[in-house]
Structure formats: C-alpha cells, structure tokens
Amino acid sequence: MAGLDIGLTVPVWLAEDDLGCIICQGLLAWPVTLPCGHSFCRDCLKDLWGAGRHWSCPTCREGSEQQLELRKNTLLQDLADKYSRAVGELEGGPGPTRSPGPSPRPARRTGLQKAFSGGMDLSLDSPKLGTSNTPEGKMRDILRDLEEIRKKLRENFTGKEPLEEQRQVKLPDALSSSSCPMPDQSNPTPKRSSQWAISPTFDLRSLSCSLEVSENCQTVTVSHFPQLYPWSHERFATCQVLGSQAFSSGKKYWEVDTQYCSHWAIGVASWGMSRDQILGRTRDSWCVEWKGTSQLSAWNMVKETVLGSDRPRVVGIWLDLDQGKLAFYSVANQEKLLYECPVSASSALHPAFWLYGLHPGNSLTIRPIKV
Template identity: 50%
Template sequence: MAAACSGTAVPVWLSEDDLSCIICQGLLDWPTTLPCGHSFCFQCLKDLWVTKRAGVDGCPWACPICRKGPSAKPMLHKNPLLQDLVDKYRQAALELEAGPEPEPEPAPAPRSLCRPTPPQETVRKSNTKVIQELTELVGQLVDITKSLQTQRPGLESGLDNALGILYTDSSSEEEYSLDSPRLVTFSASQKKIRAILHNLEEIRENLHGMHGGVPRQETRQETSGAQVQEMSSPLCLLPDQRCPVPRKASHFSLWAISPTFDLETISCILEVSNNCRTVTVSRGLHYYPPSPGRFSISQVLCSQSFSSGQKYWEVDTRHCSHWAVGVASWGMKRDQMLGRTMDSWCIEWKGPGQFSAWAMMKKTDLHLGLPEVVGVWLDLELGKLAFYSVADQERLLYECEVSSSSPLHPAFWLYGLKPGNYLEIKQLNT
C-alpha cells in the first residue's frame, strides 16, 4: 500500500471476511493464490485436494470457488502481500481487544495521614445505595411499560415510535379477528412490549431479593394474580396484548411451510437428504449436473419462491457450528456471500460473540445467545422479514425491511466446511 507522502499512513478499513480463507473461515495462514486469482491457506488447499481428488470435470486440482484449474498440480507459492496484510490486521485486532494502556495509579498517602476504612463496609454501603436506586428506576420502567401495553392498537399511533418499533398504523375502528394476518403483524410489536415487561419484572424481583425487599415467591404470586385479572378483562382483544401467549409458531400456523432445497443451486461442497430438507457438508466434492445457477461457495436456495403474501418456516441449527439463514432473490450472484448483496438478507452465527445480521450489505451485531431453532417470518405485503429464536417462549432476534424486484427464496450458508455439519428445515404441521 502506497502512502500519500513519506511517513504518512493511509487508513484502510478491512473486515475479517476480507482476509479469510473460504475453506476454514479463519484468517489466511501462509496464503497461496491460484492462477484464477482466488487465495486460500496453503494447508487448507492442500488437504482439500488430498481428500477430494475426484475434482470437477476431470480436474483434480480445481479451485474450490470457481472450479477452474489446470490438469497438472500447480506449484503453490506464498503470497507475501496477503501475508503482510493478515499480520497487520491480526496485530491491530489484538491491540483493539487489549484496549488502551491503563493509567498508573496514584501513590497512596502516607499511613500516618490516613485513617483506614474497612473496605467491606464501604463496598456494602455503595452496593446497597446502587441497588435501591436501580429498584426505583426499574419500578418506573415497569409502570411505563404496563401503561403502554394496555393501550388499544390503532388509538395510540405513537406507541411504536416510543419503543422504536415499526408497525402498521390503523386509524380506523376496524375489528381484528384472531385469524387476521394484520393481527400477527401487530403482535410482533406487542410481543416486544411483553418481553420488555417480563425482563423488567424479573430484574425488579431480583433487586428486591438482594436488599431484603418483597420475597420472590410473593412477587410471583402478585404477578400471577395480575395475569388472571388481565385474562378476565373485556379489553383482551389481542392474544399477546393482554393474555398469556402460546408459541409464536401457533400464531403463524396458517402461513407455515416446509420448503425444500433446490438441487440446481446447491454447491458441490454440500449434499441434501432424500426429502430435500437437510443439507450437509459433504466429505467429498458431490457431483451434480452442470447448472448456471449453482453456487461456487457452500450455499443453497430453496425451490420455493415468494412474491406476495406471508410465509413462515423453521430451521434447526443445533448440528451446525457456523451458519447463515435468510432469504435471497434467484438473481443473487453465485460467487457472493449471503447478506453481502442488495438482494439477500440473513442472520449468521460464527460462534459466541460473533452473532450478527446482514441487510442491505450492512452488518448489525446481535448480542444474543445461540438460537437452536430459527423461525423465519416473511411478510411481503408489508415488506418485512423477522427472525425468531423458537423455544417454549419465542424471542425476536432481528427484524428488517425487504425489497426485491424478483421473488425471494429461503437461503442458507454453511461455514467452515467441517464434514457432517448440517442444517434441517423442520416439517411443520400446517
């Protein structure tokens, strides 16, 4: 990289993906570049060629990305420029992780001038005061959230603006039935309110217990009584506005589907089950008939396409260490990664602390735990895409807008290429 002038460094913004090996998904180690221009770790490429000697179209030394290569094994040389970039990136990442050097602590005063204070007593007083202040603040937040929760939809248009949640504004006195698609759409915002309220009440309960407040069991009884009172209220119009809510999947049951993987798009690194609902990292390059729609990296679309209406499906991710789940148009470039194009959206898990969402080529970090089963809700009438962690209590992971000039397909990406890793589309009862 050339500097603007001698002694001046030009800042360059790189992400880990820019310097990663598509085979191991880690930073390049002793990078080697093939004649086609694609670069990999030397050992990763060597191991891949040894374990997958079948190659592609009779070429045993094919590039894992573009599938091109000479008939004779090429000489692999280290790319010094890439290695230098990787070393600098790794050093910068370590410095950022370490943070600034701590300032030296001031020298203690002479013992003769100080009256020692019992440290445990000081900490106890400080903690008690903080807990009391937090309890008061949480109590205020609970009251505010409850007041928002009891407002009827459509009569308080500022509700979601206050919470930063987008929903369909309804200025009329239109009646909502329990089977209405608009009810399900609005329930997403109400679900967030209930989740916020639930978390706040748990925090308040724990704070009470820490400084001798109301016993935990008594607090639970009061909460249960409030729920019973809400269930008998005549204003209980929405199931997740006032009443206990069943699994989110039951709300989406009218739109539940079980899509199947498309063999014309699946990468040769992957293979599917007989029912086309499980995709697995293959132990060797799998042969599929030539197709212009086939991905060159470990991705696959589903055969089903959607241009209108609402759809919901679930994906079991428990048996895949690194994955991405989302939607994409059929026109998505086959050498591009899911979420890194203007016509694909996804959430991806690359390990603890590496959970994110990609929309309009922008990354959003998700500070949440691993979702074992992901529910995907696509509402093309409102142009919304939402991802849920599906368990006993559903949790919204991420929500965004989608817009595409062509139909959208369920899309998947399996990272790491560890043989045996797989994703499964669940068979839902529709």
C-alpha cells in the same frame, strides 16, 4: 483511502475466500491454475486426482485425457503471501512464512477481523514513516499491501464484482450500525397456522459442492469430501444453498433447526444473488447469523447489527411480502422476536442458507411446523 477515525467502518477488499482452495478450504499453498482458469493447491489436486486416468477441474469439471503439468501461479502465491503477512500483523504476530516448496496448510479462515483504535492517521496519502517498527508504520504498510492486492485483483481477475460491500471490518463503536432499528419485543409473533406455515426444500441447482442434502431435501450437511456435482452457473461457490420455493407475494412462515450447526446464517435472497457473494452482504439478501463465537447478528442492506450472545436453537422466519417485512424469531418454549426489517419484493425471494466454517457433519434442517 482517507484517514481512519474511531467508529468508522474500514473496507477490506480481500478475504481468505478470494485466495482459497475449494478442496482443502484453506489459503492457497503452492497454487496452480488449470487451463479453465480455476486455481487450487498443487498437493490438493494431486491427492484428489490420485491414480486416475482422467484429470478434471473440481469446480467446472473441464477435463483432459492427458495428465496436466502443474506449474506454480506466481501471482497468486505473491497475493497469498501478502495476505498471510497482513493477517499476522493484524493479529499481533509476524505472520506465517512460506518456503519455496509446497507449504503446510495454514489455519482456516483467520481473516482480517481485528479492530484497531487509537486515533492514528493511517491514510495512504500521509508521509511514510522511516521505520515500520512502530504501530503506525506497520499499519500503514499493511494498508498499502491491501491496496496493491486490490489493484492486482482488478487487473487479473476481471468480471468479478467489487468486494467493498462484501468484506467489512467493524470498529468497536460501529458494531450496531444498521438502517433498521432493533425490533419491538412487544410485537406479536406470526401465526403458526396451516394458512402461513410451509416446509421449504433445498434447491439442488444452487447447492455448493461442499454440501449435500437428504433424500427429502430438507436437511443440508457439510460434506466430508467435495461433491462432484455437474458444473452450473447457478451453483454457489461458497458453502450456501437456496430454497426451491420462490415468493413474490403473500405471507409465509417456516422454521430451521440450527442445533447441529456451529456456524450458520439463515434468511432470504433473490435467485439472482451473485454466486460468489455471501448471504447478507448483498442488497438482495437478508439474514440472521450465528458466528460460533457467542455473537448473533443480523445483516440488512449490507450492514450488520449485533443482536446479542444468545444462540437460538430453532429460528422462525416470517416473510410478509404484502407489507414488505421480514422477521426472525427464536422458537423455544416461548417465541422471541430477534429482528425485523423491510424487504423489497421487486424480485421473488427464496429461503437462503449458509453453513460456514466448513465443519464436516454440521447440518441445518427445515423443521415441520407444529400447529
């Protein structure tokens, strides 16, 4: 890594999702790895299995008729500990500490998301300071830990795509970096006529085990408990789902009611989007995203554009594949164009949804178009 300059984007190769337990949705605590290769908190598995006589993996459903011996995965424990310390340093504290036994559940998804400035040289190639008590020394130690974690992940978790494009920490001067300009608010809104309006449904094959859908497949909700869906390579590992409909030409318009979801992202993606990646962080997915912290952003070509602090209660999506354009609207008493960008029609696109934060009961609903 080169030295950091103000206004640049610092790649971070690790996020809590990479060391997370899908049962409690938190950082792994006393991690155990099952014979199938999936890892969870030991206590989470014990609670999930209870007094049952069939012990199966919550992710892939591979099971055993004999109770499995749960041994600590020391590599994952080491990575989780280093991640926790790095988060603590970045947030201005000493970071959580862990006892040799099972650890208490840490706070959910803090993430390495604090911005740093000051023009200091934090290059890994620069001479190491004699002490880590200075801000420069602490930051250099954190970056070395992250580099070490990245190398270990590459050595031990082969087959997973690089995370450089998925995880980025934005510095203050780079909050609005995007290859697409902000929309022209004078552009006309799409025609909400029966010619273009559709009502997509959620595709059960892609549905995350953290989600459940209504009988008409037009409301998706964060479940209070992990769902025991059959394993499929088409199912998202994260709290996401695609629409059943695929579009490769023509014009389409649909609306999503977001008022009952505190954290969400809505957009389009190809069916081939990697199931362990996040909507908008790949080159075949586009979205607008409400972070739940008074920030609305758009993601286009793996880059974020901050749109403002107003939360749209209903989002309209206008997809014009004949012109290769995608636009998002805030639909209220008066429609407002939020963002527009080019899209590629090299493969069919599906409506795409992300309910993150994992607050049970949060939901998104496909809203019927009133024409």
